[in-house]
Amino acid sequence: MQSYQRLLLANKAWASEKLNLDEAYFEELAADQKPEFLWIGCADSRVPANEVTGTHPGEIFVHRNVANLVLHTDINMLSVLQYAVEVLKVKHVLVVGHYGCGGVKAAMTNKDYGLINKWLRNIKDVYDKHERELRHIEDEQKRFDRLVELNVEEQVSNLAKTTIIQKAWHQRQGPQLHGWVFNLNNGLINTVTEMQPGSHIDPIYRYDFKPEDIQKDPDLSTHYGA
Numbered sequence: 001m002q003s004y005q006r007l008l009l010a011n012k013a014w015a016s017e018k019l020n021l022d023e024a025y026f027e028e029l030a031a032d033q034k035p036e037f038l039w040i041g042c043a044d045s046r047v048p049a050n051e052v053t054g055t056h057p058g059e060i061f062v063h064r065n066v067a068n069l070v071l072h073t074d075i076n077m078l079s080v081l082q083y084a085v086e087v088l089k090v091k092h093v094l095v096v097g098h099y100g101c102g103g104v105k106a107a108m109t110n111k112d113y114g115l116i117n118k119w120l121r122n123i124k125d126v127y128d129k130h131e132r133e134l135r136h137i138e139d140e141q142k143r144f145d146r147l148v149e150l151n152v153e154e155q156v157s158n159l160a161k162t163t164i165i166q167k168a169w170h171q172r173q174g175p176q177l178h179g180w181v182f183n184l185n186n187g188l189i190n191t192v193t194e195m196q197p198g199s200h201i202d203p204i205y206r207y208d209f210k211p212e213d214i215q216k217d218p219d220l221s222t223h224y225g226a
């Protein structure tokens, strides 16, 4: 048997197990999704959103890319974010990095990796921004771990710079933003940073919204100006 066939067999077993436990499982699954969480994580195969958080299908809306970046030019990530925040109205956005991240590690080197240089450049910029702190960490492993954390912090702050998040904060006092780092060595998540709705954003990145933009959603108009 080829390895991909193992996946299809396991899928059949999974589906029938779900049906055995609950006859209506797939009817309910197919009916709707109301996830409370958006997970923006690394594409690394060792950090599956549902598995490491003990959640089930329908609970987490997921976007993953190399080194969990939030870039204001990435139409893929922004589309996921807009849908999650404006339509699904998630309560929490989680940026989840992980120690030992190959993307972050590659960005710390001077190697030419081809096309992906352009993506990793964003992590080099995080390094450069925090160079003063990082250069004092002599141990390379510790400096690597710290850059993973700083990268997550930076991506959370990038979320807060989007109109999608700022508008939602005005409209409904949500979502909360979280920066987490998963530890492959013990399976535990470190909480690194958190931004509550209305948190400080550097003035140059703030957007003004017209009252009519905010009041489009009648359920939310009472929160305007809060």
Ligand code: CO
Binding pocket: 042, 043, 044, 066, 067, 068, 098, 100, 101, 102, 103, 104
């Ligand atoms: Co990674």
